Amino acid sequence: MKSVGNGAQSKALGAVQMETSTDGRFVTLKTDGNDVGRFYAIWLRHNCQCPGCRQRFSGQKLVRPADLATSYSVQWAGVDPDDRLVYIDWNEEDHRSEFPVSFLRHSVHTPAERRRVTSTPSGGVGWLPTVNFEEILQPPGRLRWLQMIAEVGVVLLRGVPTDAAMVRLVAELVAPVQHTIYGETWDVLADPKPINVAYSTAELDFHMDLSYYESPPGIQFLHCVRFDDCVKGGESVFVDAWYVAEMLRATYPEYFNTLTRVPATFQKIHFDREYPVYMRYFNRSPILKTFGKENIGLHHDVNCYTCRPRPKSLRVGLIIRPIAIA
Ligand SMILES: [Zn+2]
Numbered sequence: 001m002k003s004v005g006n007g008a009q010s011k012a013l014g015a016v017q018m019e020t021s022t023d024g025r026f027v028t029l030k031t032d033g034n035d036v037g038r039f040y041a042i043w044l045r046h047n048c049q050c051p052g053c054r055q056r057f058s059g060q061k062l063v064r065p066a067d068l069a070t071s072y073s074v075q076w077a078g079v080d081p082d083d084r085l086v087y088i089d090w091n092e093e094d095h096r097s098e099f100p101v102s103f104l105r106h107s108v109h110t111p112a113e114r115r116r117v118t119s120t121p122s123g124g125v126g127w128l129p130t131v132n133f134e135e136i137l138q139p140p141g142r143l144r145w146l147q148m149i150a151e152v153g154v155v156l157l158r159g160v161p162t163d164a165a166m167v168r169l170v171a172e173l174v175a176p177v178q179h180t181i182y183g184e185t186w187d188v189l190a191d192p193k194p195i196n197v198a199y200s201t202a203e204l205d206f207h208m209d210l211s212y213y214e215s216p217p218g219i220q221f222l223h224c225v226r227f228d229d230c231v232k233g234g235e236s237v238f239v240d241a242w243y244v245a246e247m248l249r250a251t252y253p254e255y256f257n258t259l260t261r262v263p264a265t266f267q268k269i270h271f272d273r274e275y276p277v278y279m280r281y282f283n284r285s286p287i288l289k290t291f292g293k294e295n296i297g298l299h300h301d302v303n304c305y306t307c308r309p310r311p312k313s314l315r316v317g318l319i320i321r322p323i324a325i326a
Contacts, residue, residue: 024073
């Protein structure tokens with residue numbers, strides 16, 4: 001085993017090097033002389049990957065945080081001969097920690113790394129990414145589709161057969177379907193006595209579906225199976241809510257602050273339906289959440305798009321028609 005002692009000096013260790021700060025509070029991982037990332041001792045001790053601290057196979061923690069010291073400093077750091085593992089001894093505890101170099105690499109969250117996640121260029125107003133159904137049946141096309149959903153938030157999938165069962169098939173290419181008070185899938189049809197405004201011919205303004213859920217659906221699928229020639233309207237419209245929130249912050253900062261501060265009540269109370277429902281979240285959460293100085297999360301949707309600056313497309317409207325049946 002090759003080793004590096006305390007102090008700011010470093011010694012070449014093949015491709016991988018560990019450089020310990022003078023006070024031992026952090027180490028810097030380098031490969032081929034280039035900085036990969038800086039790791040604080042307290043974080044490293046809590047995330048020790050040795051068999052005593054992490055269960056093999058499950059990868060879950062076995063050590064209780066309350067049993068660890070309140071602070072840590074590096075006594076000694078070393079790299080194994082084939083540059084796969086990093087070992088660290090601590091001044092505060094008789095324990096040799098070990099970390100796969102790959103684990104440390106994946107734990108780096110530098111500003112450059114965060115920017116890499118948001119690499120999709122903005123398409124501007126009216127831009128809507130499009131994918132063909134055949135593409136998502138193969139892994140490369142499916143990955144491209146999912147990346148666009150994650151980064152842009154909305155994708156038009158063309159060429160899905162008009163069989164009503166297809167929406168479920170497409171959804172299950174991503175993940176299991178979530179049960180809601182509407183069942184697993186449902187039809188949006190105009191009803192003379194609608195139990196929901198969506199089941200009528202009324203024009204719907206911008207809205208978020210199921211935002212009152214404790215765990216709202218992460219992705220929603222709308223499948224156009226019929227569009228008669230006699231229909232007037234029928235445009236589907238989307239808005240980039242993150243951009244709207246940024247506009248609000250810039251234009252009316254006081255109103256923006258109110259929405260980040262005052263909790264809102266969400267409710268769905270409706271007994272006269274197939275699945276009677278009483279859902280009420282009183283003063284649960286503000287409409288907007290801010291993360292640090294820059295990033296905004298929208299209520300109940302933070303799991304999907306948290307901390308991700310949005311492209312500046314403001315509104316997209318289009319008529320979605322079913323494909324012709326051959
Ligand atoms: Zn350990």
